[in-house]
Every structure is written in C-alpha cells, then in structure tokens.
Amino acid sequence: MISNASVVIIGGGIIGTSIAFNLAKLGVKDISVFEKSYISSGSTGRCGGGIRQQWTSPMNVRLAMRSVELFRRFREDIGMDIEYHEGGYLLLAYSDEEMGEFESNVKMQNQEGLSVQLVSPGEIKEKFPFMNLERVVGGTWCPSDSHANPQIANIAYAIAIKRMGVDLNTHTAVDGIDIQNGEIVGVQTDKGYVKTNTVINAAGGFSHEVGLMANMDIPTHSERHQILVTESINHVLEPMVISFKKNYYVRQTMHGSFVMGQSDKKPAQGNDLGHSVEFLEEMAPKMVHDFPFMTHLHIVRQWSGAYNISPDAQPIIDTAESISRYIFAVGFSGHGFMLAPAAGEAVAEMVVYGRSKTMDVSNLNMRRFKRQIKSEKNVV
Amino acid sequence: MKFYETIVIGSGPAGMVGATILGQHGVKTLLLDENDFIGGQLVKQTHKFFGDHAHYASLRGFEIAQKLQDGISSNSNVEVENAATVMGIYPNNTVTYIQNGKKCKAYGKKLLITTGAMEKQLPFVNSDLPGVYGAGAIQTLMNEYGIMPGSRFMIIGSGNIGLILAYQLIQAGAKVRAIVEALGKIGGYAVHANKIKRLGVPILLNHTIVKAIGDKSVSGAVIAEIDDKFKPITGTERELVVDTIAISVGLTPLTELSEQAGCKVEFIPELGGYVPIRNERMKTTNPDVFIAGDLASIEEATTAMIEGKIASLEMVQELTGKDLEKEIENEITILALFRSGPKSVKIRSGLEKMGIKNLAISKPRINEPKEDIVGKLRAVLECDEEIPCNSCEVSCPFGAIYIGENLNSTPVLDPDKCTGCGTCVNACPGLAIFMLKEDVENRMALVGIPYELLPLPVKGQKMWAMNKNGDYVCDVTVERVVKYPNKTHLVYAKIPIEFSQSVRHFSFIKKESPIICRCEEVTLDEIENTIDSGITDFEELKRLTRVTMGPCGGKNCKLVVLGILSRKTGVSISNLSQGTSRPPVKPVEFSAFLKCGDDK
Numbered sequence: 014m015i016s017n018a019s020v021v022i023i024g025g026g027i028i029g030t031s032i033a034f035n036l037a038k039l040g041v042k043d044i045s046v047f048e049k050s051y052i053s054s055g056s057t058g059r060c061g062g063g064i065r066q067q068w069t070s071p072m073n074v075r076l077a078m079r080s081v082e083l084f085r086r087f088r089e090d091i092g093m094d095i096e097y098h099e100g101g102y103l104l105l106a107y108s109d110e111e112m113g114e115f116e117s118n119v120k121m122q123n124q125e126g127l128s129v130q131l132v133s134p135g136e137i138k139e140k141f142p143f144m145n146l147e148r149v150v151g152g153t154w155c156p157s158d159s160h161a162n163p164q165i166a167n168i169a170y171a172i173a174i175k176r177m178g179v180d181l182n183t184h185t186a187v188d189g190i191d192i193q194n195g196e197i198v199g200v201q202t203d204k205g206y207v208k209t210n211t212v213i214n215a216a217g218g219f220s221h222e223v224g225l226m227a228n229m230d231i232p233t234h235s236e237r238h239q240i241l242v243t244e245s246i247n248h249v250l251e252p253m254v255i256s257f258k259k260n261y262y263v264r265q266t267m268h269g270s271f272v273m274g275q276s277d278k279k280p281a282q283g284n285d286l287g288h289s290v291e292f293l294e295e296m297a298p299k300m301v302h303d304f305p306f307m308t309h310l311h312i313v314r315q316w317s318g319a320y321n322i323s324p325d326a327q328p329i330i331d332t333a334e335s336i337s338r339y340i341f342a343v344g345f346s347g348h349g350f351m352l353a354p355a356a357g358e359a360v361a362e363m364v365v366y367g368r369s370k371t372m373d374v375s376n377l378n379m380r381r382f383k384r385q386i387k388s389e390k391n392v393v
Numbered sequence: 394m395k396f397y398e399t400i401v402i403g404s405g406p407a408g409m410v411g412a413t414i415l416g417q418h419g420v421k422t423l424l425l426d427e428n429d430f431i432g433g434q435l436v437k438q439t440h441k442f443f444g445d446h447a448h449y450a451s452l453r454g455f456e457i458a459q460k461l462q463d464g465i466s467s468n469s470n471v472e473v474e475n476a477a478t479v480m481g482i483y484p485n486n487t488v489t490y491i492q493n494g495k496k497c498k499a500y501g502k503k504l505l506i507t508t509g510a511m512e513k514q515l516p517f518v519n520s521d522l523p524g525v526y527g528a529g530a531i532q533t534l535m536n537e538y539g540i541m542p543g544s545r546f547m548i549i550g551s552g553n554i555g556l557i558l559a560y561q562l563i564q565a566g567a568k569v570r571a572i573v574e575a576l577g578k579i580g581g582y583a584v585h586a587n588k589i590k591r592l593g594v595p596i597l598l599n600h601t602i603v604k605a606i607g608d609k610s611v612s613g614a615v616i617a618e619i620d621d622k623f624k625p626i627t628g629t630e631r632e633l634v635v636d637t638i639a640i641s642v643g644l645t646p647l648t649e650l651s652e653q654a655g656c657k658v659e660f661i662p663e664l665g666g667y668v669p670i671r672n673e674r675m676k677t678t679n680p681d682v683f684i685a686g687d688l689a690s691i692e693e694a695t696t697a698m699i700e701g702k703i704a705s706l707e708m709v710q711e712l713t714g715k716d717l718e719k720e721i722e723n724e725i726t727i728l729a730l731f732r733s734g735p736k737s738v739k740i741r742s743g744l745e746k747m748g749i750k751n752l753a754i755s756k757p758r759i760n761e762p763k764e765d766i767v768g769k770l771r772a773v774l775e776c777d778e779e780i781p782c783n784s785c786e787v788s789c790p791f792g793a794i795y796i797g798e799n800l801n802s803t804p805v806l807d808p809d810k811c812t813g814c815g816t817c818v819n820a821c822p823g824l825a826i827f828m829l830k831e832d833v834e835n836r837m838a839l840v841g842i843p844y845e846l847l848p849l850p851v852k853g854q855k856m857w858a859m860n861k862n863g864d865y866v867c868d869v870t871v872e873r874v875v876k877y878p879n880k881t882h883l884v885y886a887k888i889p890i891e892f893s894q895s896v897r898h899f900s901f902i903k904k905e906s907p908i909i910c911r912c913e914e915v916t917l918d919e920i921e922n923t924i925d926s927g928i929t930d931f932e933e934l935k936r937l938t939r940v941t942m943g944p945c946g947g948k949n950c951k952l953v954v955l956g957i958l959s960r961k962t963g964v965s966i967s968n969l970s971q972g973t974s975r976p977p978v979k980p981v982e983f984s985a986f987l988k989c990g991d992d993k
C-alpha cells in the first residue's frame with residue numbers, strides 16, 4: 014500500500030480493475046485500487062458472463078460494440094485467455110407486439126452499425142433443433158454477441174495492473190473519503206490512510222454507500238439476482254438465449270456447464286447474497302420446457318449477486334459537481350461485465366483528459382435523471 | 394496296497410491340522426497332496442492372516458504353512474506323499490493316486506477329504522486370450538515362482554481374494570488400474586479394501602467387464618456400469634489399458650472325490666455351490682468319510698483349521714474309543730464364535746439349510762469408543778466392521794486394546810493405557826492401525842503409517858502424503874522409520890494438523906504431478922504455478938484454476954488446496970478463507986423441481 018496515490022479506485026470488480034488498467038495504459042503512475050474482499054468477490058464474480066450488443070438504447074449499443082472490439086483483443090491486450098466466444102445472442106418473442114418492438118430495435122441497432130437480424134421460428138428451429146419453440150413467434154439474432162468467463166476476466170485485469178505497477182490492495186476496505194473545502198485530500202482504509210486528490214467510485218453494489226462517503230446521494234440501489242450452474246456436458250448451445258417474456262437467460266460455458274438466471278418477482282433489496290428454493294422451482298419448468306434435454310441435467314450450484322440499478326437501468330458515469338475529482342462509474346445493472354472494457358477506457362480518459370475521447374459517454378451523466386427517465390427495456 | 398487307519402487328501406490348513414492331530418493321537422495317517430510341497434492355498438499368501446490369534450492369525454500365510462509342516466514332519470505316525478494326485482476313490486475306501494507317473498493304491502479305515510476349492514470362471518468376450526488369468530494362478534506364478542505375468546492389471550471381483558491380490562501385485566511392483574465389482578458393495582473386508590484404496594486403486598462398484606481387447610494377448614479391457622439386472626448400461630463403456638486381467642469371482646468346492654466316496658452333495662450357494670452334506674462334526678453321509686475346510690464351505694484358513702481339528706478329533710474318538718467330547722465341544726464353540734459376525738451371515742444360513750445350528754455364546758458388538766487424548770502419541774484404530782480378528786488386542790503388551798469375548802467385536806483403544814509402542818500397528822493384518830500425535834500449538838501432527846512396500850523410505854526422504862483414497866494431500870519429510878522383522882514397518886512424518894484424520898499413506902514423489910481436484914482435473918503443478926504467479930487468495934485461485942468448483946463442491950480437495958496455499962504462503966490453514974457453501978450440496982436434476990413433492 015502506497016501512502017500517496019494519484020488516483021484511488023474504490024472497488025476491485027471488473028469496472029474498477031478495467032479503469033485501473035486503462036489509466037495505467039495512459040501512463041498514470043501511483044494508482045491505488047482498494048478491494049474490501051478478494052478479486053471477483055462482488056457482482057463480477059457472480060455474473061452470467063454474457064456480452065450483448067442488442068440493446069434498446071443507442072448508448073448501450075455503442076458502448077457494448079466498443080467493448081466487443083476490446084474483448085476480441087483481450088488476450089493480446091491484457092494477457093490472458095478469458096474463454097471469450099462469439100456464439101451469438103438469440104432473443105425470443107412471443108407476440109406480434111413484442112416482435113414489433115424487436116423490429117424497431119433491430120432498425121436502430123443496424124443504424125448503429127450492428128449486424129442483427131430478425132428470425133422466424135423455422136429459422137431458429139433450423140439452427141437449434143433441440144429447442145422447443147412452442148408459442149415463439151420469432152426473434153432476433155446477433156452472431157457477434159458473445160460470452161466469456163467474468164471471474165477470469167476480472168483476475169486477468171488484476172494480474173495485468175499489478176504487472177503495470179498499480180498498487181492493488183485486496184482485503185482492504187475504504188471506510189471514508191477525506192474532503193476538505195470541497196477538495197478530496199485522501200481516503201481512510203481499514204489498513205491505513207492514503208493521500209490522494211482523485212477518487213473513483215467503482216464499488217458495484219455498494220456505490221450508494223461509497224457515494225455517501227463523499228456526501229453524495231447517488232440514485233442507485235442494489236437488488237439480488239439469482240443464478241445457477243449445471244454439470245458440464247458436450248457443447249450443444251452456442252448462443253446466449255434470452256426470453257424477456259418467460260424471464261430467463263441461459264448460456265453454455267466453454268467448460269460445458271450451463272449458466273442461467275431470471276429476475277425474481279420481488280427481488281431481495283440491498284446486497285443480500287442469499288438464495289431461494291423458489292428460484293429453482295421457477296427456473297426448472299421453463300428451462301426443461303424450452304430445452305427438453307435438460308430434464309436430467311444436474312444443477313450443481315446456485316448463488317446470487319447484486320444488480321446495482323439506476324433509475325433508468327443504465328450506468329451512471331460522471332464527475333461530481335460539488336466535489337472536485339470525485340468520479341463514479343456505477344449502476345451497471347445486469348450489464349456491467351460486458352460494458353467494462355469500454356467503460357474503463359472512457360473513465361480513464363475522463364481522469365486524464367477531463368472528458369471521454371474514444372466514445373462520448375456524456376449522456377450517461379447524472380443530470381439526465383432531471384429530465385424524463387427513459388428506461389432500458391431489454392433487461393432480465 | 395498300503396493300509397492306514399486314516400488317509401487325509403489335501404494338505405491345506407484343514408488337512409495339515411487334521412493329520413497333525415491324528416498323528417498326535419497315535420493314529421497311522423497318510424497325507425496326500427498333488428503339489429510338490431504341502432500347505433495348500435497358504436503357500437501363495439504373503440500377507441498376514443486374519444483370525445483368532447490362537448490360530449496363527451497375524452502371521453503370513455506361508456509362515457503358517459511352515460509351522461504346520463514342522464508339526465507334521467516331527468510326527469512319526471504321519472506319512473506325507475507329495476506330488477501325489479488322487480485320481481479316484483473306489484469302494485472300500487480305496488484311494489488311488491498317481492505319483493511319478495505311476496498309480497498307487499492305499500486303503501484307509503477312515504478318510505478325511507480336504508481338497509479345498511477351485512476358482513469360478515467368468516465368461517466374457519475374448520476371455521480365452523492369453524493374459525486372462527484366475528487370481529489363484531497369478532498368485533502361484535508370483536508368490537511361488539517369482540514370475541510376474543504382466544505389469545498393468547485389472548481385477549474382476551472385490552472379495553478378499555481380489556483385494557489381497559491387488560495388494561500383492563502392488564507390492565510386487567505392478568500397477569492395478571481398477572477392481573470392478575458387479576454388486577453395489579465391496580465383497581471383502583473393509584480393512585483389506587482400505588489398504589488398496591489408499592494406494593490409489595479404484596474399486597468400481599456396479600461395474601463389469603464387457604470384453605477383453607487384444608490380438609495375440611490382452612492389451613486392454615472394456616468395462617461398463619451395470620443395471621440392477623446386471624446388464625451393462627450402454628453409453629457407460631470405458632476402456633482400460635491393461636495387459637493382464639485377473640478373475641476373482643469366488644471359489645467353488647472340489648467335490649469330485651467326496652462324491653466318488655459316496656457322500657451326498659447338495660447345491661447350497663451360500664456355502665459356495667455343491668457341497669458334501671455333513672454334520673456338526675464334519676462327518677458326511679458316508680460314516681467313514683469326513684471333510685473340512687473350503688470343501689465343506691468356502692471360508693478361511695482359521696475355520697479350515699478348526700474344522701480340521703473337529704473332524705480329526707471325532708475320527709480319533711471313533712477309531713480309538715478315547716473320550717474327546719470336551720475338546721470337540723470346545724472347538725465347536727470357538728467355530729460358532731468365529732462365525733457369529735455379520736460377514737458370516739451367508740455361511741450361517743447355508744449351514745442352517747443343512748440342519749446345523751450356529752450356537753454362538755455371545756454376539757459381536759460395536760464397542761463404544763473411549764474418550765480420546767489429543768496430543769498424546771497413541772494408536773488410531775480404523776477397524777469398524779465386525780470381522781473375526783483379534784490380533785491387536787492380543788498383541789498389545791499394555792492391555793490398551795479391548796475386543797472382548799467375541800472376536801468379531803470391533804476393537805477400541807484405551808488412550809490412557811496406550812504407551813505409543815506401535816506393537817499393534819505391526820501386528821494388525823488389516824493395516825488398520827496408525828500412530829498419531831498432535832502438536833496443537835504448532836498446528837502439526839506426527840503420523841505413523843504401516844508400510845509394506847519396497848523400497849522402504851529412509852529418514853529425511855521427501856514424499857507425498859496420500860489420503861484414504863490414494864489422493865495427494867501434502868508434501869512430507871520422513872522423520873523416522875521403525876523396521877520390524879515381520880516386514881510391516883512403521884514410517885513417521887509430520888503433517889498439518891488438519892490432515893491428521895486423512896493422511897494414511899506415504900508415496901514416493903512421482904514425475905507426473907498429482908491430480909488434486911478430480912472433478913476438474915487440476916494438478917498440483919497447476920495450483921503451485923498459479924500461486925507462484927501471485928495468486929495467493931483461495932477464492933481467486935479457485936476461479937482461475939477451477940479447483941473445488943466441480944460437482945463435488947470441493948468436498949474432496951478444498952482442504953488439500955488450502956494446505957498447498959498454506960505451505961506456500963506461510964499462513965496457517967485455519968486463517969485462510971473457507972468460502973461459502975451453496976445449495977445443492979449434491980447435484981440435483983432439474984426434473985426434481987418439476988413436480989413438487991411433499992412441501993410441508
């Protein structure tokens with residue numbers, strides 16, 4: 014632990030480590046990262062690993078597309094194989110109304126330069142003959158959507174930043190931010206005090222709490238999302254499949270296991286990391302119905318993690334107005350893993366150049382909530 | 394034609410004890426055996442025998458044979474003919490045998506037939522390929538002639554013979570890839586099974602051989618899981634690369650000679666198949682003919698010897714008119730006691746079919762363990778099955794082990810009385826006793842392990858400590874080696890205290906890195922390299938290597954991984970992260986959640 018840091022990042026999840034990586038790449042020295050537990054202990058280590066570009070908001074589409082570009086180079090840039098695989102994403106529609114929405118999304122996504130197409134049940138059946146498509150009226154298919162192993166990605170960033178000289182402190186919690194006359198002067202951790210004038214809040218499920226350390230009321234809250242993994246079998250399912258109507262997502266990892274989840278009807282609030290048997294009771298019938306081969310597949314483990322949610326379910330990447338050099342990259346909801354490479358790049362640029370250069374992320378600022386809130390719709 | 398008062402056919406333990414007693418009582422006896430030397434099955438046995446200490450238990454088979462033989466050769470009433478194959482028994486108790494290519498005839502007033510048993514066959518595709526042997530044939534080649542028939546073995550059948558064969562093969566330097574067993578449980582004694590499990594031999598239950606593979610000789614075997622009707626389940630076939638297949642699916646009595654002698658035989662599967670009908674005193678339906686040993690029922694050396702004693706005492710009584718009632722009744726009680734354990738249910742019910750009641754005076758018990766004294770050097774007994782053995786109780790010079798009247802009862806240690814001398818470890822034929830002394834302050838433990846393999850490790854030797862399943866647990870340095878004349882040596886080494894209940898074998902370090910996590914096939918090297926690259930947090934190590942992340946949820950390897958981490962980082966195991974347990978504890982099918990059972 015160094016005593017004088019140019020930047021302190023609170024949170025060693027995929028967002029915090031990606032920011033640190035990009036800062037170090039831009040030549041910033043004396044970066045400190047504080048992670049209160051181990052690397053990937055937060056939402057990142059608990060997430061489904063899906064990387065999707067088919068969003069309803071153009072900003073999310075752009076960020077995700079930039080991330081895919083960076084994920085493709087992950088092994089060369091960061092130095093580790095993270096089981097990145099472009100197996101595509103298949104989104105299923107169950108009514109003409111839903112299909113109509115898909116159509117307008119695809120139009121927007123195509124305008125953004127993303128190759129997505131509408132598919133009929135027949136075309137889906139041809140690609141994935143093992144699926145039971147009862148009541149499915151169509152869907153969308155994006156072949157360049159992908160998935161990867163989020164835990165390894167997080168640890169890969171951690172190893173890379175250590176190699177680049179970043180002061181990474183695991184099992185070290187930040188307890189307070191020392192602000193004098195509206196200027197940050199340091200942070201207090203449970204292992205000591207560090208002087209700094211720049212703090213980045215990348216605390217995931219704890220973004221609101223870390224906001225309060227700087228007297229900021231960041232409009233994010235956390236809720237529990239459950240997920241499960243099965244035993245491994247031969248590779249059969251290439252894409253991530255999502256059904257908003259039936260409320261599930263599922264993918265097969267490169268290791269052969271299936272990872273899947275849903276949104277609970279009344280999700281537990283806060284950073285509750287428990288699990289419920291109802292989750293299994295609700296998942297089982299829909300999965301076995303849509304993927305009959307899963308009937309005798311074994312569930313190996315269930316767990317949960319926090320979605321950190323903003324009023325429009327889109328991330329907030331901004332600098333505080335009242336305090337100098339307090340930056341936050343929070344509220345990533347169910348898509349912080351996939352956006353991390355691009356978000357990290359943008360935040361690093363904000364620190365170094367005062368604004369993001371590669372991609373303009375200014376419309377992810379806090380001020381947007383003062384206007385009308387337009388939520389991202391395509392979420393599970 | 395030569396005339397004798399008795400002729401004993403077969404010189405295994407039953408026949409040898411019978412001939413000895415007959416001779417001791419002045420009965421002129423001829424002992425015939427087809428082999429070049431006497432001893433029967435015993436001469437092939439290099440392992441220590443179970444049973445009652447009064448009947449030579451804890452000695453090795455060939456040593457028992459030697460002792461019995463000494464008794465016979467010092468007795469002038471017993472004439473021994475080796476290499477004498479009895480070809481038939483003709484009317485008037487005329488025994489005809491072939492010796493040196495010549496026919497010989499002998500007459501005996503009474504006959505004791507102790508021809509033992511032969512191995513059952515098992516038909517499978519290519520079972521006629523060279524390289525497929527009966528277990529007995531392998532033992533004969535290996536232990537009598539010093540010839541190894543192969544280097545990589547598979548054994549069919551997990552009865553005591555299969556288990557012991559596996560152990561002997563490993564002692565001889567061979568590899569045993571697996572033991573397959575059709576039933577859902579191990580046939581032999583748990584202590585015998587444990588001996589080979591910790592050497593890393595898997596015992597595959599509900600499995601059978603489908604076929605042997607090979608052109609001129611065996612080069613492999615296809616095995617498969619079987620359903621409850623013993624049919625191989627398609628899709629579960631697996632190939633094992635082996636050059637020898639040993640069949641050990643049981644013995645069946647050699648009844649031909651007794652049949653020719655006019656003894657009635659009946660099919661009683663509990664006793665091993667067709668067996669001569671006989672009474673409690675081993676007399677068959679022909680009043681001149683007695684039997685004993687495996688011919689009467691497939692059992693063990695101890696029972697064969699007791700039966701040989703009962704039969705010969707009764708024969709002496711009938712021939713000489715001496716009153717030996719008390720002695721006979723006493724032996725019958727000992728035999729009943731011996732057969733009173735759960736491992737003898739089959740024998741008991743078989744005998745009952747024949748009208749022989751089993752009158753054990755006491756029942757075996759699971760003895761209550763006494764309060765342990767952590768930190769004291771003491772014996773740890775891992776013998777929880779009620780088997781007929783009391784070597785530990787008898788051998789302890791300090792009376793620290795109790796079994797009680799019925800030798801099938803389980804042994805318990807009185808840690809107060811135990812001095813840590815190690816005598817019992819050395820005497821135990823099941824290699825089921827270990828020495829242990831914890832050093833709680835330094836979180837270490839000293840374990841002593843019985844060791845019968847070659848080469849014997851030396852002090853300072855770096856080795857791997859293995860658990861009860863033969864999986865790697867941690868690195869150790871040998872602290873002390875205590876050599877014993879009976880070749881069961883004691884090897885001591887220190888291990889982290891957390892492993893005091895798991896480390897049960899020391900293995901020489903192999904070139905190939907050991908698998909630590911079986912579910913995910915992660916090796917020690919991979920884990921060490923990952924730690925060396927700077928990952929010292931268990932949770933991160935786990936996510937990078939997948940160690941402990943398989944279906945077993947780390948039940949089998951988590952502690953071992955923490956041990957490696959502890960050795961590398963110097964942080965004690967108890968201070969390293971333990972992670973969180975998540976449902977399900979065991980993998981559950983989706984189908985289980987389709988219909989709800991009984992929600993209460």
Ligand SMILES: Cc1cc2nc3c(=O)[nH]c(=O)nc-3n(C[C@H](O)[C@H](O)[C@H](O)COP(=O)(O)OP(=O)(O)OC[C@H]3O[C@@H](n4cnc5c(N)ncnc54)[C@H](O)[C@@H]3O)c2cc1C
Binds near residue numbers: 186187
């Ligand atoms: C079940 C589930 C499935 C998901 N599936 C997907 C998916 O398929 N694709 C996708 O892109 N996203 C998915 N997500 C969302 C994704 O996991 C998150 O958006 C992303 O991981 C957020 O990263 P982060 O770095 O902001 O947060 P985190 O990974 O939670 O990291 C924040 C870190 O900050 C630390 N911290 C907090 N407070 C302090 C403090 N005071 N001092 C020091 N450290 C502190 C925490 O310990 C934590 O490690 C899923 C999430 C869940 C729960």
Ligand SMILES: Cc1cc2nc3c(=O)[nH]c(=O)nc-3n(C[C@H](O)[C@H](O)[C@H](O)COP(=O)(O)OP(=O)(O)OC[C@H]3O[C@@H](n4cnc5c(N)ncnc54)[C@H](O)[C@@H]3O)c2cc1C
Binds near residue numbers: 404433443554693697
């Ligand atoms: C691998 C193995 C491990 C064992 N482990 C133990 C143990 O730990 N403890 C224990 O108590 N028991 C053990 N046993 C069992 C024990 O060896 C037998 O139960 C015992 O040897 C039976 O004695 P027996 O005298 O009836 O027959 P055997 O020992 O089989 O002797 C029969 C003799 O008769 C001879 N014979 C047969 N037919 C003829 C003929 N026509 N003419 C001339 N001679 C003939 C045979 O060649 C043989 O020498 C083990 C057996 C095996 C194979």
Ligand code: SF4
Binds near residue numbers: 772789792794816817
């Ligand atoms: S170690 Fe010695 S004293 Fe202790 S039980 Fe064994 S034989 Fe008896």
Ligand code: SF4
Binds near residue numbers: 774775804822
């Ligand atoms: S512990 Fe005792 S009873 Fe058990 S096998 Fe060893 S000597 Fe026999």
